[in-house]
Amino acid sequence: MKINVRFHNGEARIRYELPAEEVVESAAARLRPILLEQEDCFHMKALSALGYICRAAPQDAEWIRAARTEWRTRVNPSTPEQSGYWIMVSDTVTGEDRDLDAHGLAMAWIYGDVVHHDPERRQEGDAFGLRDRFRAAVPLVAWVMVGTIELLNYIRALNEAGLLELRQEVFGEQVALKSTVWEEPAEMYYAPVGAEAPSLANSPMPEGWLPLSQTTDLSVFQHSIAGQLLRAERSPFMTQLPSPEEVEAARTPGGGWKRDQLAAWGVAWPPPKGWKDELSERWQVARQDGAPPPLPSPAPADFAQETLDFG
Template sequence: MEPPGNATAADKADAVETRHRAVLRKFIVRARRVEEHSLAADKERLLAWARGTVTLKFEPQSGNSTMTWDLPEEESLDSLAARCRPFLLQGDPVYHGKVTNALGFFLRLAPDELRNYLREIRESWRPLDPGDRETIGYESRTGSISQALGDLVTDKELAYAWLYGDLVHADDNGEERLHGHDIDARFQAGALLITNVAVKAISTLNLARAAQSQNYLTLEDSVFTERVVARPKREVRVEKFATAPVGTPPAEIEAALDGVVPRPDSSKD
């Protein structure tokens, strides 16, 4: 919320700083959840997926050639996509543009090294937005040997068709426009998009860590250290418990736990 019109310049500056701090707190927690994901454990493999690494094999005897992509397991990518998706949504508090703007606020007096790194990160995020015209890495046309190829489709169109047509919603994924690009093709592009988002999120997180360590960003240490991933088993120490017949009013159960005997209702006979 912005300060009222008669607020001082100092009040307005404080409000801006407070807003940017809130963005970065939320981002750091979310980005650390990406960093903790199983697909991010092997950084080299994550980078290979983000580069869209492909293997081309040619068989001289048969004259056949094949292209092979090493992709993540679908269920694992589904969960990584859930953790990464908020960075791509302009209305989300951790949308990458808001995060880099917040970092820019705190790094405005930082050395060139940090500010240049921020500029590179900001530029690297933009091609991942659905509205940006750049591809992430490739364009594709497909069709049968005997028929004309379909329209040229960008990897980003395929990736968002997977994200919103196959994964998150049941949106029309543009089958007619995507002509022949089946779920495997859409998933391949989705893997390229999501692993790139994961790489950018971790890079941005590392910049926030550098800003914190050099005292340009002074957030609570707990933001960087608190546990951000739920345990697969939950155990709670029980000090008291009570049992009661089905239908017992909650107030009576709470009174029993508190060691209080409920007073009889005088309105009853």
């Protein structure tokens, strides 16, 4: 975060610039298992395991001890001073005084405002307001992110040095989607309501199930309230997918691509990293599935003729 102090008409004013709340919420939700003692991937459990494995390696053992000490200080401080700061408020009507350190405020935001798991923590930080809770959470979430990445890199180094023997797929397992739009070949079947469901993925379809194809009468998919539930629309990816050669041929003189052309191919603006590889993969899948060759598509009228001058 950025904190700026300025003076205006003899008054000191403090300005805070913090990341977008949605971004920090997403990070906090992903990091929550790292913070929970009962989770298998709790940070201190990983450090304890490494400490046992590296007990005969003095330099590594020292790094792990330092990492454990830093984690306890930053993520589980024992005093308000260790937490960095604390806030005191007073209710002028009731005369009630409350105070809470930054760590307590941060945990109230993570477990109360984000995951709604601990109402007691949320109630503890209620008197201080959402802004104070969020302000305290931002540096904690950021530090835990950095500490987790640092520990992962250390585990990689130990594995490469032969002190750990972890399966390589542990490091290559997919944990995030590069794209949330995809198309895949499928076999579709339908049956009347109440029909016996398939028992196994590779078992024959039970009696009463029919394959869905281009000749299926879609009027059977009618709902008294929702109307037509299934429509025979062709996917834009199947009719407008360009081949890798067509993608290269569509470059502008400056070496980029026009925004309307990318939109016709179903590519978002600005185009995400790896969009050409994704288009090529979809084109290959479509060809294997016997789809017709891509058709030309006119540029949408509501797109400006903007040009992207990088690959």
